[in-house]
Amino acid sequence: MNLTRAEARERADLITVESYEVSLDLTKGDKVFGTTTAVKFTAIPGSSTFIDAVTETVHSVMLNGLALDPSVVADGVRIQLPELAERNELLVVADAPYMNTGEGLHRFVDPVDNEVYLYTQFEVPDSRRMFAVFEQPDLKASFTFTVTAPSHWNVVSNSPTPARVETIPAVDGGARSVWEFAPTPRLSSYVTALIAGPYQSVSSEVKSSDGRVVPLGIYARKSLMQYLDADNIFDLTRQGFEFFETQFGCPYPFDKYDQLFVPEFNAGAMENAGAVTILEGYIFRGKVTEAQVERRAITVLHELAHMWFGDLVTMRWWNDLWLNESFAEYMSHLAAVENTKFDRAWTTFASVEKSWAYRQDQLPTTHPIFAEINDLQDVEVNFDGITYAKGASVLRQLVAWVGPEQFMAGVREYFRKHAWQNTELSDLMAELETASGRDLDTWGRLWLETAGVNTLKPELEVDGEGAITSFAILQSAVEDRPTIRPHRLAVGFYNLTDAGKLERVHREELDVDGERTEVSGLAGLQQPDLILLNDDDLAYAKVRLDPKSLGTATGHLKDFSESLPRTLVWGSAWDAARDGETPARGYVELVLANIAQESDSSVILVQLRQLATTLNFYVAEAHKEATAISAADRLWELAGAVPPASDAQLQFVKSYALLARSAGQLDTVAGLLDGSVVLDGLTVDQDLRWELLASLVAGGRADQDRIDEELDRDNTSSGQNAAALAKAAIPTPEAKAAAWDSIMVKGELSNALQASAVAGFSRVLDSSLLEPYVEKYFDAVPGIVASRTHALAQQIVVGLYPSQLTTQATVDRTDEFIAALPEESAALRRMMLENRDAVARALRARKADEG
Numbered sequence: 001m002n003l004t005r006a007e008a009r010e011r012a013d014l015i016t017v018e019s020y021e022v023s024l025d026l027t028k029g030d031k032v033f034g035t036t037t038a039v040k041f042t043a044i045p046g047s048s049t050f051i052d053a054v055t056e057t058v059h060s061v062m063l064n065g066l067a068l069d070p071s072v073v074a075d076g077v078r079i080q081l082p083e084l085a086e087r088n089e090l091l092v093v094a095d096a097p098y099m100n101t102g103e104g105l106h107r108f109v110d111p112v113d114n115e116v117y118l119y120t121q122f123e124v125p126d127s128r129r130m131f132a133v134f135e136q137p138d139l140k141a142s143f144t145f146t147v148t149a150p151s152h153w154n155v156v157s158n159s160p161t162p163a164r165v166e167t168i169p170a171v172d173g174g175a176r177s178v179w180e181f182a183p184t185p186r187l188s189s190y191v192t193a194l195i196a197g198p199y200q201s202v203s204s205e206v207k208s209s210d211g212r213v214v215p216l217g218i219y220a221r222k223s224l225m226q227y228l229d230a231d232n233i234f235d236l237t238r239q240g241f242e243f244f245e246t247q248f249g250c251p252y253p254f255d256k257y258d259q260l261f262v263p264e265f266n267a268g269a270m271e272n273a274g275a276v277t278i279l280e281g282y283i284f285r286g287k288v289t290e291a292q293v294e295r296r297a298i299t300v301l302h303e304l305a306h307m308w309f310g311d312l313v314t315m316r317w318w319n320d321l322w323l324n325e326s327f328a329e330y331m332s333h334l335a336a337v338e339n340t341k342f343d344r345a346w347t348t349f350a351s352v353e354k355s356w357a358y359r360q361d362q363l364p365t366t367h368p369i370f371a372e373i374n375d376l377q378d379v380e381v382n383f384d385g386i387t388y389a390k391g392a393s394v395l396r397q398l399v400a401w402v403g404p405e406q407f408m409a410g411v412r413e414y415f416r417k418h419a420w421q422n423t424e425l426s427d428l429m430a431e432l433e434t435a436s437g438r439d440l441d442t443w444g445r446l447w448l449e450t451a452g453v454n455t456l457k458p459e460l461e462v463d464g465e466g467a468i469t470s471f472a473i474l475q476s477a478v479e480d481r482p483t484i485r486p487h488r489l490a491v492g493f494y495n496l497t498d499a500g501k502l503e504r505v506h507r508e509e510l511d512v513d514g515e516r517t518e519v520s521g522l523a524g525l526q527q528p529d530l531i532l533l534n535d536d537d538l539a540y541a542k543v544r545l546d547p548k549s550l551g552t553a554t555g556h557l558k559d560f561s562e563s564l565p566r567t568l569v570w571g572s573a574w575d576a577a578r579d580g581e582t583p584a585r586g587y588v589e590l591v592l593a594n595i596a597q598e599s600d601s602s603v604i605l606v607q608l609r610q611l612a613t614t615l616n617f618y619v620a621e622a623h624k625e626a627t628a629i630s631a632a633d634r635l636w637e638l639a640g641a642v643p644p645a646s647d648a649q650l651q652f653v654k655s656y657a658l659l660a661r662s663a664g665q666l667d668t669v670a671g672l673l674d675g676s677v678v679l680d681g682l683t684v685d686q687d688l689r690w691e692l693l694a695s696l697v698a699g700g701r702a703d704q705d706r707i708d709e710e711l712d713r714d715n716t717s718s719g720q721n722a723a724a725l726a727k728a729a730i731p732t733p734e735a736k737a738a739a740w741d742s743i744m745v746k747g748e749l750s751n752a753l754q755a756s757a758v759a760g761f762s763r764v765l766d767s768s769l770l771e772p773y774v775e776k777y778f779d780a781v782p783g784i785v786a787s788r789t790h791a792l793a794q795q796i797v798v799g800l801y802p803s804q805l806t807t808q809a810t811v812d813r814t815d816e817f818i819a820a821l822p823e824e825s826a827a828l829r830r831m832m833l834e835n836r837d838a839v840a841r842a843l844r845a846r847k848a849d850e851g
Helices: 005-014 222-227 230-247 290-304 316-338 345-361 374-380 384-401 404-418 425-436 440-446 547-559 563-578 584-597 603-619 621-641 647-660 665-673 687-697 702-714 717-729 732-744 751-761 767-787 791-799 807-819 826-848
Strands: 014-024 032-043 047-051 056-061 066-067 077-082 085-097 104-107 116-121 142-150 154-157 165-167 177-182 194-197 202-205 215-220 257-262 277-281 453-463 469-477 487-496 503-510 517-518 532-535
Touching: 005 014, 005 177, 005 517, 032 532, 032 687, 047 469, 056 077, 056 230, 056 503, 077 085, 077 532, 085 104, 116 277, 154 215, 202 230, 215 222, 230 257, 230 290, 230 316, 230 404, 257 290, 277 290, 277 374, 290 603, 316 345, 316 384, 316 425, 345 384, 345 469, 345 563, 345 603, 374 826, 384 404, 384 425, 384 440, 384 487, 404 425, 404 603, 425 440, 425 665, 453 487, 453 532, 487 547, 503 547, 532 547, 532 563, 532 717, 547 563, 563 584, 563 603, 563 826, 584 603, 584 621, 584 826, 603 621, 603 647, 621 647, 621 665, 647 665, 647 687, 665 687, 687 702, 687 717, 702 717, 717 732, 717 751, 732 767, 751 791, 767 791, 767 807, 767 826, 791 826, 807 826
Parallel strands: 014 142, 215 257, 257 277
Antiparallel strands: 014 032, 032 085, 047 077, 056 066, 056 085, 104 116, 116 194, 142 177, 154 194, 165 177, 202 215, 453 469, 469 517, 487 503, 487 532
16 A cells, blocks of 8 residues: 655656546445546556556456456556556546545445435545546646436535436436536646535635636535534635735636535545535534634635645645645634734644644654655654644744745745646745745755754843843754754843733844854843743744743733733743643643633633643642642632633633542532533533533443433434543443454444544543553554554554553553564554653653652
């Protein structure tokens, strides 16, 4: 199933692909579908190559009119193509399996009405699961899809949906129709798409900058349409069109733009050209946090940005995946701030994206942003915090380095020169150098070709009157990642006002380079109450506070007038606790003392997640139980103290349910669920009911009968996933054994149900329940990686790792396992190293918290 870069480069040197004509029959039952692919391509005469095709059965292979024996040339993954002519026509007739893993052509049955829904997910290497294809991004071609499906279905692809034509009934007598789509422009195969089933839709339109009226569509399953907030999504889409067309100097490149909410999706969304698929969890069945609404908006804008950067212009090979994703991530936040109501998106970026990047960049498996991708297995484990979050953070730093106007001027020229082509990083950098006049060679080498995060801290001297006599910024790096980098950043001075607010009184923007940078412009100014390095969050670096600033931040974190500087201080405190520099219980206290005054929903969400991590892993064992109970009690107090029906109230209740463990706390959770406890303003909708029930199950207060009762009330896809989690969380040896057998032995769960079961298995108040599975885990993991698809294997390797047994014995057993891995197990080795690092870090943090 692998493809090396060397193989891809050799194949690209041999052939050029003109077109694919793909005919699909989706009426052959619930296991396989018919797939016929006709490919036209040129080649070096006499050469040989292969085409990718993951199949159940290959019925025939015709190359230039000559029949090839499928038993000889096809192995279920590749089809060998010998003795090519200058111009070639290939015809492959096969059956391919439907998937339930969120990869290839995924098949889902809605439990509400038993209707079948299909969608594709092809990135990275899975268009080959639907049709025969030269599966690499630099072999672009035109694609023509013809689909036979039940007549009551809707069928969507990259080209506008044609009128369906009735054809002969299926074997079971069901009505069938054929949809013949027009050819696409030249695309990489991983951004082609097919979505089919009785999806319902809402339509609108947007006027493009070139005067065209572009049709807009939003699709979802019938059972979810009642919850679809189409107007909000259409408004965001129009705002994105306006912003991106202006910034890029290029009209939207496709004929229509559909957004399709699909079930059991592994990612947030996928940038299929003109047919974006989106996680249907972004259709909200009840009240959700403002953070979730904002995340949906960022996702919508991210995928729209990809229509230009990724689809119109596409990376040559997967080593530039980071640029593809980082650009879309940066532009989505920029668009949100400048052209939508989500004007605090940079605060969210600092809180969510950058914290992910800093965490990933301190792992032993961190890698340069520009990573060497030798094969497809390298790509699959590189959808990480470096590729997305650090890349976007460094891109933001690049914008500050060259200037915003110069950056966009370079981007516009890049699109003008390379439309419908494949490019490399150097193509974009050349345009940015021309537009800005800056030499980016050194910048690129230090930022893109080295790994690790720097730490910045201030060094200042003050005279007897409180005036600064000298100020310098010190830059350091960890021993095994010693690179010192140039930064464009701001230094902010903050003072407490008479009203008790922390407000900025001075800002100094400068270039920082080397281990020590003197900031002469600050000499002579009065030392403020708080000095914040990297104010406005332009740079990618961890920051530390001087002693006076730390005291001010600890006492007045809630008093910042603006959300972004407060978020940067939150981040600094989290870094220090996570690094074992400050006691974990100090961070717990900081969160609980300030979280109720936090105004940004995404920041509350992140801080509560980090609070849970700290309580579970970083607080010293001797204090863990008491600290967790106290923290949950205070969250319940906060839920009653904040405004009724507020975003903060909902988040505090959810966090309380997650942490509840004492008898009194579980009594309160039970009361919320049965209605005997009422919190003013709180609506206990169906999704919150499931969270409360999961809390009771994990606490030993509810059993399988109670889960079944709730599922009868909510027998939907969401309900089934929640029930799977709750079932696996039942705190008995028998329930854990049954969950283990379902996940690890039978292996029949879909991607979504498996993810829920994995989460439930690991949700325990008594970690001794997991002890019998430590050796079973290490024994089973190699076979899981060998036999399951990457998405399912990664869920298991990461999700069932015994991290809750936070002991040196877990670290030692992991070291033994890693040492015994064969060289070809690079992906598994990486996941296990990251698992190990989490436990080793927790042990260091616990030691720092022992005092």
